[in-house]
Each structure stands twice: as structure tokens, then as C-alpha cells.
Amino acid sequence: MTGRDGGADLSPPPGESPIVVLVRPQLAENIGAVARAMGNGGLFHLRLVAPRDGWPQPYAWRAAAGADRILEAARVFPDVASAVADCHRVLATCPRPRHVIIPVLTARAAAEELRAIAARGLRAAVLFGPERAGLDAEDLARADTLVRYPLNPVFMSLNLAQAVMVLAYEWWTAADTTPPRVLMTNETRPATKAQLESFLDRLVAELDASGFLDHAQKRPGMIRNLRHWFERGEVTEQELRTLHGVVTELSRGRMRRGRPE
Known part of the structure; x- marks a missing residue:
């Protein structure tokens, strides 16, 4: 069972990576949405424990948004024990762990x-429970570690795909090198301090010539305010060129207005 065009070119990464185990999933659409979330976060291995409506289910592919290969490679097991039998570690999501001593x-x-775990060449699985009730005590007994999301304590409701997406996102970002903040400059680049200083000198000179800075007591503070304004952000070279053009036209207009008719 595949999507119309075979979906995205998803394949398992080399070595070990976490296995997502859906325990007694109830809706095909949710299984497909889980595959989509896994693809977003670089996870590939999906196992299904006793899916309510059997497997495969066409509606899963419709909800997977192109994560077809994850669904095609999914494996089905009759129970949790067989689904995690080849794993070295088993984690389980649990919103409210009770009466158990466990990490x-x-x-x-x-x-x-x-x-x-993956860096050591060991295999790990993460259990996600049925949509309505979550994992039961017997399911949790198969896990050596529980996972609990720190969400709003008065409303911690997540659907199945959202729960998988949170973990998939954290898995991806744990090794991602994307800078937390970037300035999109396209074909230009941030101006150097020397370029910015040259513009500020010219701007102050033109403001002096126009009379804008005639108030002797206020002049230093006004210049500092201008400097803080331009220094606060990463002004680009293209923006400085535009500002130079603005100052040029203002200066020409001032000179034209000063000429006798």
C-alpha cells in the first residue's frame, strides 16, 4: 500500500535510532499523522501493537502527507512484549505516573x-498508548523509563500525533546545528562599524547644516539617541546605501530651497 507518488524519499538513518511503538492505536488517520510527525523529526521505525482495525489501512496513507515509506516499513505485533523483545531500552510516555519508582x-x-543510547549502538523504543486511555499498568511495566511532557498542568491534553511530534522534535534538535538566531540578509551583509560610523558622521553633519541640532544642550543627547537607534540592530550595507541616498536627496532639497528665485 503506497501513496500516489511514493511519498518523500525517507529512509532509516545509519545505525540505531528510536523505534516509535503505537500500542493499540484506534484510528488509521492517527497512525498516518504519527508517520508524518516522525518524518518531520527524522524518525523512521514504526511498530504497531494490535491496531484496532488491522493493518494496512488506506486512510493512514491519506493522513501521512507523503511519509509513505514509514508506513510501508511499519511492523505489526500482537503485544508489547513481542514489539520490544529486540530492544535494549524501553521508554514509555505517561502523563501521570503513579505508585511506581522509576526514572x-x-x-x-x-x-x-x-x-x-543510539551512540552506544543500542536499540531503544518509545511506547505511546491508545488515543483514549493511554498506556495501562501492564504496558508501563515493560518500560525502564517514563517520559512526561512539562505542559500546562491544567490542560495537558495531546492527541497521539502531537505526542509523537514533541518527542520527534526534541530528537531532531538534540543533534541539530541550526543557529538559534540568524539575520536574513539575502544578497547583502551586515555593515561594519566603520561603515556605520561614516554614515552617522554624514547624517550629523547634514542635521547640523539644516539646523536640526541647533539646541546646544540637547545636541549630545540627540546624537546619542540616533547612534543607539542605528547601533541597536544589524544594519546591512544595502540599508546604509539607501539611507545615504535619503540624506543626499534631503541635502539637495535643502540647498534648492535656499537658492534665490
Whole structure:
């Protein structure tokens, strides 16, 4: 069962990576949405434990948005024990762990743990429970670590795909090198301090000539305000060229107005 065009070119990364195990999933659309979330976060291995309506299910492919290969490679198991039998570590999502002594990690800490497990060449699985009730006590007994998302305590409701997406995102960003902040400059680049200083000198000179800075007591503070304004952001070379053009035209207009008719 495949999508119309075979979907995105998704394939498992080399080495070990976490296995997403959906325990008794109820809706095909949710399984497809989970595959989509996995593709977003660089996860590939999907296992289904006793899906309510059997497998495969065409509606899953419709909801996967091109993550067809994840669905095609999905494996089906009759119970949790067989689904995790070849794993070295098993984590389980659990909103409210009770009456159990076991490590509990946030999604971010779980992702870091999963990265460390994979780096050792070990296989790990993460259990996600049925849409309505989540994992039961017997399911949780198969896990060595629980994962609990720190969300708004008065409303922690997530659907199945959202729960997988949170973990997939943390898994991806745990190894991602994207800078947390960038300035999109396209074909230009940030101006140097020397270029900015040259523009500010010219601007102040023109403001002096126009009489804008005639108030002797206020002049230093006004110049500082202008400097702070331009220094605060990363002004680009193209923006400085535009500002130079603005000052030029203002200066020409002032000189034209000063000429006798």
C-alpha cells in the first residue's frame, strides 16, 4: 500500500535510532499523522501493537502527507512484549505516573538519553498508548523509563500525533546545528562599524547644516539617541546605501530651497 507518488524519499538513518511503538492505536488517520510527525523529526521505525482495525489501512496513507515509506516499513505485533523483545531500552510516555519508582524524563531529557543510547549502538523504543486511555499498568511495566511532557498542568491534553511530534522534535534538535538566531540578509551583509560610523558622521553633519541640532544642550543627547537607534540592530550595507541616498536627496532639497528665485 503506497501513496500516489511514493511519498518523500525517507529512509532509516545509519545505525540505531528510536523505534516509535503505537500500542493499540484506534484510528488509521492517527497512525498516518504519527508517520508524518516522525518524518518531520527524522524518525523512521514504526511498530504497531494490535491496531484496532488491522493493518494496512488506506486512510493512514491519506493522513501521512507523503511519509509513505514509514508506513510501508511499519511492523505489526500482537503485544508489547513481542514489539520490544529486540530492544535494549524501553521508554514509555505517561502523563501521570503513579505508585511506581522509576526514572521520569522530560521530552528533552528523553531525546538526549535516546541519542546517548543510539551512540552506544543500542536499540531503544518509545511506547505511546491508545488515543483514549493511554498506556495501562501492564504496558508501563515493560518500560525502564517514563517520559512526561512539562505542559500546562491544567490542560495537558495531546492527541497521539502531537505526542509523537514533541518527542520527534526534541530528537531532531538534540543533534541539530541550526543557529538559534540568524539575520536574513539575502544578497547583502551586515555593515561594519566603520561603515556605520561614516554614515552617522554624514547624517550629523547634514542635521547640523539644516539646523536640526541647533539646541546646544540637547545636541549630545540627540546624537546619542540616533547612534543607539542605528547601533541597536544589524544594519546591512544595502540599508546604509539607501539611507545615504535619503540624506543626499534631503541635502539637495535643502540647498534648492535656499537658492534665490
